[in-house]
Every structure is written in C-alpha cells, then in structure tokens.
Amino acid sequence: MSSSKRFVADGMLGKSTRWLRLLGYDVEYKNNVDDNELLEQARSKDRTLLTRDVDLYRRAVSQGIEAFIVEGERESEKLANVAKRFGLSLEFDSRLSRCPTCNSSLRAAPREEVASMIPKSTLEGYKEFWLCTGCGKVYWQGGHWRKIDAILSESRTLLKAKDS
Numbered sequence: 524m525s526s527s528k529r530f531v532a533d534g535m536l537g538k539s540t541r542w543l544r545l546l547g548y549d550v551e552y553k554n555n556v557d558d559n560e561l562l563e564q565a566r567s568k569d570r571t572l573l574t575r576d577v578d579l580y581r582r583a584v585s586q587g588i589e590a591f592i593v594e595g596e597r598e599s600e601k602l603a604n605v606a607k608r609f610g611l612s613l614e615f616d617s618r619l620s621r622c623p624t625c626n627s628s629l630r631a632a633p634r635e636e637v638a639s640m641i642p643k644s645t646l647e648g649y650k651e652f653w654l655c656t657g658c659g660k661v662y663w664q665g666g667h668w669r670k671i672d673a674i675l676s677e678s679r680t681l682l683k684a685k686d687s
Contacts, residue, residue, distance in 0.1 A: 528609055531570040539601045547619030599674050603681035613679045627657025637661045
C-alpha cells in the first residue's frame, strides 16, 4: 500500500485528509491557508493538490501543478474517487498509518508506555496501541472502529464498481 504520492488538501477536505492519513498517505492540510499558499505548497513540495474548488483546480493546472477535484457527497465516495485517480489502496495497515491529526508517522507502543496517557478502562479493554511520533496522541481500535471499517468497506465497493 505504501505510496510515494504526496498531497496537499484544501480547507474543504479536512475529513478526507484524516481518512487518507489513516490509510498511510502523506497529506498536508491546514484549513486556514489561502489559495496562493496552497499552490505554493503543492509546487515547492512536489505535492498533488486535492480540492473541491473548481477555480483553484484550474489555477493549479494552468501553473503546471498536478491537481484533482475531489467529488462526492459521502466520505466513502470521496475516498473511492481519490483512490481510483491515483491507484491508492483503501486497506488499513497499522504499520503504514499516519496520525490523522498531524500527519506524522505512528508506531506501535507497548501498554506500559501509554498507560498514563489513556483511561484505565481503555488500557484494560484493548491490547494494541499506536503512538504518534509527532504530537504524541495515542490511538487504538476502539468502539468507533466498526464505523471506520464500514466506511472503508463502502469505499472499496464503490472503487470496484468504478473499475468494472
């Protein structure tokens, strides 16, 4: 799944950014950046611009910057469209996942290391934990994981339909 493809996303794609990072893709995102700065980030850091703004897309393309208009109403549709365009995998792999919050790498962390950082009930209820190497946030596959899995499954189904 590992991809050398790197992205910068506009302010309308905050949720999509989190999903792509969870799947292991390097996505820069700040929701308070103006269009000129986004274009400069894409150009100077050799990143593909992901946007929902047609005018921004046109400006990027006219400047020779690779860009993609992310269409879809539901996150599953947006993910399937990006995956189709760039050949991305929609399979979760904890070894490749990035922090949905800050985009840094995650690493497996022993329970003892995260014990003081999470609720005791969480420590007792789960066996695997990941620690962000940037912001220090701790992750685990909690009760919300069923929803995550369902959205990824729906995205894969939509992607298969696009390939048919």
